[in-house]
Amino acid sequence: MDKPTLLLLILVLTTAGYYFGRKRSLDIVSGKVQELHSLPSYYGYYLAMWVGVPTLLLLLIWLGFEGAVLSRLVVADLPGELQGDSGERAALLINEIRNTMAGAGSGSGDPSIQAAANHYRHLQAVSDWLLSLGVIALAALGGWFGHRQIEVEQRARNKVEKGTMVFLIACSTIAIFTTVGIVLSVVFESVLFFQKVPVTDFLFGLRWSPQMAIRADQVGSSGAFGAVPLFTGTLLISFIAMVVAVPIGLMSAIYLAEYASPRVRTVAKPLLEILAGVPTVVYGFFAALTVAPYIRDLGQSLGLDVSSESALAAGLVMGVMIIPFVSSLSDDFINAVPQSLRDGAYALGATQSETIRQVIIPAALPGIVGGILLAVSRAIGETMIVVMAAGLSANLTANPLAAVTTVTTQIVTLLVGDQEFDSPKTLAAFALGLVLFLVTLMLNIAALMIVRKYREQYE
């Protein structure tokens, strides 16, 4: 049986477990529910737990390790001359074998690969058999054990509640595991990268050309991994974005919070928030096909030399995307300023705009700064707009009309397509990912701390 069917089977068995458990408890007391410790349904849940949980765990573990185990077995059985000794080659072979299996193989001409594919298919079938057998056996065992446990005095409710609690706790720790997973995966590959390229070269080098030639005698045979042009490119585009987003976002938040009538507010606020809901790939398309050509034509008519992948186009569109982040956070904080401060300012004869500029903004400033920091972090990490509208050439320039590249663009370029897993080119992407993660982490933590501290101020 394949896995989706098996999953369905487990669900059916679990439901059956519930039914039988409930029935068993009623049978024991011959229908007199009041003699049972718990409600009959709890005995049902109890038995269902015994059937469902072990089998689901088995399925998950199997799914997690099947691929790795099978490919190791297949590679071990390959004829010696194909095996080689590096892990990189094994990974390539496995890819080829899988492609052959899918019937779209490029290397299907090789008979030993073909044989290996058949071998793989055979092992896969055996593995599926074993798994089905294991699931059914485990379900039967759990069902038998749980069924036997059901008695008049059995505290089924407490046990089911304990099981539920374990599930709740497990789910809430996933956030921690995700963070740990992110850190481990980028740090592990980055360490491998920094063994090949020194950290200082990476952080302070001025030249970025990760394309490694295949033969040593080709031009540019050694890649250069100086990431400074990427950092400046990212900063340039983010800066342009913030120049657009901060004034527009802040002013619209002020208008919505202080001037707009409730009716305008209920219409304009959700409309502005649509800007945050538009998928980034749509902004990327807009930037690449509408804004960039427009800016280039405009520049040409003014006699300026504008690249068709200018930082300006990507930055402007990114700024539009970020407007709602700035405005909705600022709006929250402006609204949190107590009315008494406004009344005080009006009583002294200040106009509304003077009140806003000299009382409300200073009072809300920490929150606004926190919101802007979050927006900067969003701008730095934004991917699709820059992948589609910014260039690939790593220019070290502050000219917004030139093409620059960014950290996220390079991560995508380095990792899309076929990769070998220990070339510095691939590993460089993870090092860039590490930098990105750390920078956004610091921005987020700073923003959260500012925001949290400020929130308490007026409460």
Added chain:
Amino acid sequence: MNSASSSRPITPGETLAKVKAGLPRRRAAERRFRAYGLAAIVGGLVVLAILLLDILFKGHSAFWQTRIELDVFVDPAMVAASSDERTRLMEADYSGMIRQGLGKLFPEVTERGRKRSLGALLSGGAPYELRDRVVADPALIGQTIPIWVTASPDVDMFEKGQLGAPDTDSFRLKSDQIEWLARLKQEHRLEKRFNTQFFSAGDSREPEQSGIWGAAVGSFFTLLVTLSLSLPMGIAAAIYLEEFAPRNRWTDVIEVNINNLAAVPSIVFGLLGLAVFINFFQLPRSSPLVGGLVLTLMTLPVIIIAGRSALKAVPPSIREAALGVGASSMQTVLHHVLPLALPGMLTGGIIGMARALGESAPLLMIGMVAFIVDVPGSVMDPATVLPVQIYLWADSPERAFVERTSAAILVLLAFLILMNGLAVYLRRRFERRW
């Protein structure tokens, strides 16, 4: 105060005069400030309108496709001789039949080069359309059937007026081709019809044969995985953190983590998926399963945060009443608090799903950018999703893909509007003030 005592005291009349003198300037500043605010909002909305109109303008034409009607004689002599009925039908010389059908309309075209440019009016997929007709109904063999076939992308764009001026590079039609088209039009053999292929086909290198169905199914499978994992887990985590967790360092760590994950760039989740799910667990690359797992980790914080605020909104009196009549704390939460908080949680879940539907950057990392023609059949098959399909088409040099990209964006936006509308409806319908 001390300045007043040292120098001459200011009379009230002088203050008043000073204030009055400054008033016009201050009022102007007030009006200016107000105008800036209004301009900011109007500016933001204008950009939004330009964005949407631009895409609508570029994309609406892709829902129509130029088709040409031919009378094709399904020649029994051209159907391959094979014992197997299916291969016999599949391998017949349909392009020959199409050529003949086209030749019948323009008997005066005999020269080779002109014949070729005549054939270039039709899509390369035209023989397959004939094949599908014949395979579906083998009785057509030996008959002459009228059939509408897809025109080539150049013809399509010419008909839609998108080919540019006649003497530019992008204008790839010759003058006699244009004459032929005019004649076909006169005979009512050339029409723009609703483009069903766009909604039923998978990806293709040929713009006129490509469709979004494959990507839509991929998106469906990916979201199915995401929804079935992130909603139960998100609700469970929210319940634990809001109702049961003791206030200690451990829960603080969890909370900081959740808030932080909500702001981690999406591409970093892609790196995680690549390193953990694909390289470590060796799950199939490009599969909706891996895509769904990555998006689950991404949307989980959103759902947890929304779920917690929904739980917070349930008044404590409900809990006290349930505990008072003897419910256990788990029963209190699951039987009494959760049902009241569920609409709010579902709203959060839908918003999270809408975000996952529009997400593309992390999916690029796990190989969902591959060129995939087949429509995926399960969560383990290689697939792509709508936003990534948009990215792929946007990258394509073929001019004819621009309108299709925009049309795909329109479809994606329609889904997003639908989901967000559902969320708003749920909120309105079930919102309770306590």
